[in-house]
Amino acid sequence: MSMRFIKRIPGAAEIIKQIPLPGHIKEIKKEKDHQIKKIFENKDDRFLLIIGPCSADNEDSVCEYISRLAKIQEKVQDRIFIIPRIYTNKPRTTGEGYKGMVHQPDPSKEPDLCEGIKAIRRMHIRSLSEFHMPAADEMLYPENYSYLSDVLGYIAVGARSVENQQHRLTVSGVEMPVGMKNPTGGDLTVMLNSIKAAQSSHAFLYNGWQVETTGNTLAHAILRGAVDSYGRNIPNYHYEDLIFTASEYEKHQLAHPSIIVDTNHANSMKCYYEQPRIAREILMSRKYDTALKKMIKGLMIESYLVEGRQEIGENIYGKSITDACLGWESTERLICYIAENV
Ligand SMILES: O=C[C@H](O)[C@H](O)COP(=O)(O)O
Ligand SMILES: C=C(OP(=O)(O)O)C(=O)O
Helix, strand or coil: CCCCCCCCCCCCHHHHHHCCCHHHHHHHHHHHHHHHHHHHHCCCCCCEEECCCCCCEEEEEHHHHHHHHHHHHHHHHHCCCEEEEECCCCCCCCHHHHCCCCCCCCCCCCCCCHHHHHHHHHHHHHHHHHHHCCCEEEECHHHHHHHCCEEEEEECCCCCCCCCCCHHHCCCCCCCCEECCCCCCCCHHHHHHHHHHCCCCCCCEEEEEECCCCCCCCCCEEECEECCCCCCCCCCCCHHHHHHHHHHHHHHCCCCCCCCCCHHHHHCCHHHHHHHHHHHHHHHHHHHHHHHHHHHHEEEEEEEEEEECCCCCCCCEEEEECCCCCCCHHHHHHHHHHHHHC
């Protein structure tokens, strides 16, 4: 075997015992989970914003960003529900590059998965304890879900993972809303099939156990645009795309049909500064069509303290080291615009 076993990583029970979620925060988390669930069940018509850096690379800058979100959340709470993006696992197109805090708690140092798992759990708990905001993360490694299952508020399965059986089956045993992204090639059937699989019950092998799941009726769609076989970006947030997705969704007869639109990635053609324009267009489409208004539950936006991106080592506090993000001033303006126009 050409694999060197470096360090045994403690199991979830051990890590949770070392870094527990405080009792009084568990109650707050339960109430927030209930509110998020109601949005997907059409029992609360607030608009969701899943918003934050492309990758959560530094606990202090991420928490400073969330503290700013928390202040705005108070102002817009009757119209918008904000879920911070704390993305600690990064899928990479070629396997090269920063793979997230779970691999490297300090991006300038060598990988340390054991410290990484502790660091991401601490950061998620800080978002809950200091700001009462359960955050979103990507399920990149389904087996790692058990380290964060009690602290997350929302999960996305990424464009590169959505056709994978272990992801789909694991989501079927998750008790919170999980967004299944369209794959990088854009095939909506793959996304809708993944929702079907996640909404059904399954028996399978998970972390050394035979497990049985109930199915997750809150699994739903995330549209992130696509890249065609010539490498061209094909957005899927325009009115006609949304109408088509909604009608395909209806045909599949899935529970709680819901769409989140990702305003970055192939939708913005990785031009982060286009996100406010894209958000405005989606709000207009929602206003124009009542079925879309019901189905489009929110947006996923990439934003951080400082706009753009940097290379690791430039050390600009609060600037993305993966995909470029909106900066704070534009983010604040955008959230206010959404609150007034949703
Ligand atoms: O969201 C971030 C990136 O788009 C994703 O992780 C892929 O990144 P890469 O194509 O730069 O590897
Ligand atoms: C990696 C991400 O997205 P996608 O899977 O759509 O590329 C992300 O949202 O950070």
